[in-house]
Amino acid sequence: MVADVPESNPLTTYHLEVTFDQSVVEVVSVENGGFLQGDLRHESSNDEGNQTGRLIWGAAQQAEGGVNIPRSGSGSLIRITLRAKVVGGSTTFVIDAENSMLVDWPDAFELGFMVSGNSLVTTVGCAPTGLELFPDFVKENELAGTTVGNFSATDADAEDTFTYSFIEDASYADNALFTIDGNTLKTAVIFDHEEDDFRLIKVRVTDSAGLTFDKEFEIIIVDINEIPIIDPIEPQTVVTNETLTFTTMATDPEGAAVSWSLGEGAASGASIDPLTGAFSWDTTGFELGEYRFDICVSDGVYLVCETITVTVKPIPDPLPIKFYLPLIFR
Ligand SMILES: [Ca+2]
Ligand SMILES: [Ca+2]
Ligand SMILES: [Ca+2]
Ligand SMILES: [Ca+2]
Incomplete structure (x- = not known):
C-alpha cells in the first residue's frame, strides 16, 4: 500500500487494519514498505491474521527519544506477501476505514489509504518448481520390480497432488x-553394473492444475561382488605313470585377481599353481580308473569349485605288425 502525503499535513505514523478471506490466501510476510523509516509495529502476527482474516499493523518514524519526524511525499507504506491457498479463488483486501488512520502526531488526520494495483486478489496455481528422487540407486542383479526410490515435488500450492x-x-x-x-520408481529389468554403472531417465511431475516440471535423473547401478566364473574344463585322460598337465582359466566380473587351489580329497602328487592355474599330476603308482578333483578359484571373497574327472588308462598295446604276402594263383 502506498502513501501520498501532502506537504501541509505530513505523516509520522499510521495504523492499518485490513481484512481478507483467510480461506483463499494466507499472509507469508509483512514488511515495512520504506516510506517511514521506523519500527514496523505489528499488533497481530501473520499466524493470527491467517486465522482471523484480519491484519493489524502500523509503523512510526521517530528519532531517538520519541521525537516525531513527519514525512511528506509519496511512497510505499507496507508490503504484504501472500500465498494462494486455493487455485482460482479471489478475495478483496478491505481496509477498515474507521479504525485505520494516518497520523501526524499528535494530530490524527484522515487520509485515504491507496492500494497499489488492485486490492482484489485472484489466485492461480503455480507450476511445480522442483522434483526429487530418493534414493536414486539400485543394486545390480536385483529382480525386476525392485523399488529404487520415491519421487517428491516442490510446489507452492499446498493442496496439490502430483502424478509422475x-x-x-x-x-x-x-x-x-x-x-x-x-x-515410486521401480526396476523393469535386472541390471548389470559391469554393463553400465548408471542409467539416465527423464521424468515429468504434473500437478493438480496440469502444470509441469521436468527433470533428468541418473540412477546409479551399485556394484555387487560376483563370483568368478571358471571356463569349462573337459574330462581329462592320462596314461598311467605319465604326468597330466593342463591350465585352467577363470574371469572375475569385477576384474579381481583370482587364485587357484585344489579342494579336499585331491590325489597325492596333484597340484595347481595359485597364480597361473597350471594343473599337474604325476600318476606314477596310481591304479587305473577314474579320479575326481575339485578345481577351485577365489576372487578373495568367494571360492568357487568345479569337479573334474581324470581317467588313468593303461599303456596302449603296441601297433600290430602287418604282413603283406603275395597271393599266388595257380
Ligand atoms: Ca501447483
Ligand atoms: Ca554384474
Ligand atoms: Ca559386480
Ligand atoms: Ca568378484
Missing part, C-alpha cells in the same frame, strides 16, 4: 528399463 511420468522416451532409452508406480 516418463518423457522423451526417444532420447531417454533407459526410461524403458524402469516403471513408475504412483510416486
